[in-house]
Amino acid sequence: MSSRSKILQALRARDVEAVELPNLDLAWVRYENPHQQFVSAVEAVGGSVVSVSRQGSLPETLAGLDVFAKASKICSLVDGVERANVDLDDVPDPHDLEDVDLAIVSAEFGVAENGALWVTDDAVRHRVLPFIAQHVVVVVGSDQILHNMHEAYQRLHFNQSGFGVFISGPSKTADIEQSLVIGAHGPRSLTALLTDSSS
C-alpha cells in the first residue's frame, strides 16, 4: 500500500467529532485614518513612506530619494523611470540580477494594520527581483490602503498559478542576541511610495 493510502486510511479509521468552520465576516478592526496607520506601521517595521505630491510626478519623487540617487543599476517594473537600466526581458538568468541596486515594483494594495504591501509576479519575468535587490521601492495607490488582513484576503483570489507576497518593511534579523539588524539577505531598505490616484 502506498504511503498516501496508508496515511489517509489511518486518518479515516478514526472519526473525530466535527467542529463547525467559523464565519470570518465579522467587524474587524478599522482605523479612523487608515492612511496614517499605514504610515506608522511601515515605519515601525523599519520602512519609510513617501507620498507623491498632488503637483509632483512619480519620477520627480523618486529622484528625491537617496536610494535612487545612489543606485547605479536600477530595475523598474513601473513605467516612466528614465534612469532604469535593467530590463528583465533582457535578463535570461535571474542570477544576473545579483548586482541590482534598486528594484522599483508596484503593489496592488497596502494593509494599514501591519504595513504589509501585496506584491505579485504577474507579468514579471523573475520573481526574485524584490528579494535580490539591495534596496526596494514599492509603489502603491494611496487609495489602495485596506484596514486589515481580512479585507486583504477578501480581495485575493488564487485561481491560477503564480506568486504573491506580503512585504512588510526591509529584510531583517534579530538572530544575534535579539539585536535588530536591517538588511539580512534581502533589501536593506524599503520605501513605500504612495501615489495620488486622483491627480
Added chain:
Amino acid sequence: MTHGLNQHPLEAARFVGNHERARWHDGALWFVRTKRDRAAASVPEWEQLREIASQIKGHLIARLPEYLEQFEERAVGLGAHVHWAADAAEHNQIVLKLLQQHNVKRVVKSKSMLTEECHLNPFLEQHAIEVVDTDLGERIVQMRGESPSHIVLPAIHIKKEEVGALFHEQLGTQVGATDPAYLTESARKHLRQKFLKADAGITGVNFAIAETGGLVVCTNEGNADLGVSLPKLHIACMGIEKLVPRAADLGVFLRLLARSATGQPITTYSSHFHGPRPAGELHIVIVDNGRSWLRTSEEFRRSLNCIRCGACMNTCPVYRRSGGHSYHYTVPGPIGSILAPATDARQHASLPFACSLCGSCSDVCPVKIDLHQQLLTWRHEIASRHLLPLSKRLAMRVGRFVLSRPRLYQWAGAAARLALRLLPRSILYHRWNVWGRQRDLPEAPRRSFRQLYRRRRHEQ
C-alpha cells in the same frame, strides 16, 4: 548526550549551574515575551482571533483526510508534484531521490522544523549533498555543529562574543568583533554566494491552503524567497496538520503568528506559492511521522493546532531557565514536551515533568492549545505505562502506604516534626533531599492540625 528517564532534570541542572548565563537566557526570552504582550494588546479582537483560530484548526483536524485530498488535487492542478511520507525515513528518501534526479549537489534550506525533526541535513550530507541553512540563527547553529535551541530563535542560547569567534574562525571576520550589524553583514555576504550557487531550494511550510492548493512561507530575512527563486527546483516539506481550509483563514493566522512569535505585526515576507514558477518545478512532501496517532487521542489532538510560533517557550519558566537543548527534541518547551513523548514515550518520559503547571503557556497560545492540561495528562500516561523513574515510583508507593493508614500517618507526622526540630542541617539536607537543594524546609510546628483542632473544640 544522556539517554533515559532523567534527561531533562540533569541537563537543566547543568544549564542553571552557570548562573550568569542562565539569567541572561531567561532575560532574553522574557524580552520577547513582553514584545508579544504589547503586540497582542494592540489588537482589540485578540481573544476573538484566538478562539476563531482554534475553531478553524479543530474543524480542519476533524476533516483532515478530505482536506488533504482537496489540497493535493488543487496543488497538482497548478502544476506542483505531491509526495506522501509516512515517516521521517521516507521523507528523507523522497527528498534525496528528487535531488539526485535533478543532479543537485548544493541545496539552500530555509527554516523548517519538520526537516529538523526528520534529521534531513545529516542524511543528505551522507549522500554528498551540501545543505546550507540560510536563516541566520540556523546557520550559526549549523556552523557550530548544533541543533536549534528554539523553533523561532534558533541561536537564542548563543552570545554575540561566541558568534564573533565562530565567524572569525569560519568566515574570516575581525578578531574580537561582536557588533551584530557587522556580523550579520558578513553572514549576508557568505550566504549570498550560497544562494547564487545553489541547485535547489528547500523550504518548510507555514500554511497550506486546501481551497487553492497554495503554500505560505513566512520569513523575516527573505531567505526562503531567495532560496527558491534562483534555482529551478523548489521542495516544500510539510506536516499533515499544516493545512487551513480556506485562503481567508490566513487573515486570522497571519495576524496571530508573528505577533505571538516576536511581537511583530506580521513577518517581513509572507510568500504565497501557487504552483511552480515558469520553467521551474515545485515538489510538496506531505509527512505524517506520528501526527495521525496524535489525532486519534482525544487528549492530545489539539496539539495539532500548533502553528509553531514559540510563544509557549518564551513564557515558560522552565524553558527560560533550562534552555532548548535540555529537552533533546527538535521542538522544545511546553509544546515539544507534548509532541516528543508521542514519538517515543520512554525516551522523552521526563519532559512532561519539566513543567510547574503554571498554565502561562496555555494563556499565550494563539490557537488555544490547553498545553498544561495535556502535560498533566502525559504524566498520567507515563505512570500508567510504567515509565516513571524508580525514585518517583518508590516515593509514591511509600506515600500511598502511609496515607492509607491513619495511625501510621499520625505517628509519621509527629516523628517528622520532632526530627525537623532536632536534627542538624547536615543530616536533613542530604543528597536525597532534592527539594531542599535550593530551599529551606519549613519550620516544623509543635503540634499537628489534628491536635490544634481537638484542643480548640475542647476549649469551646
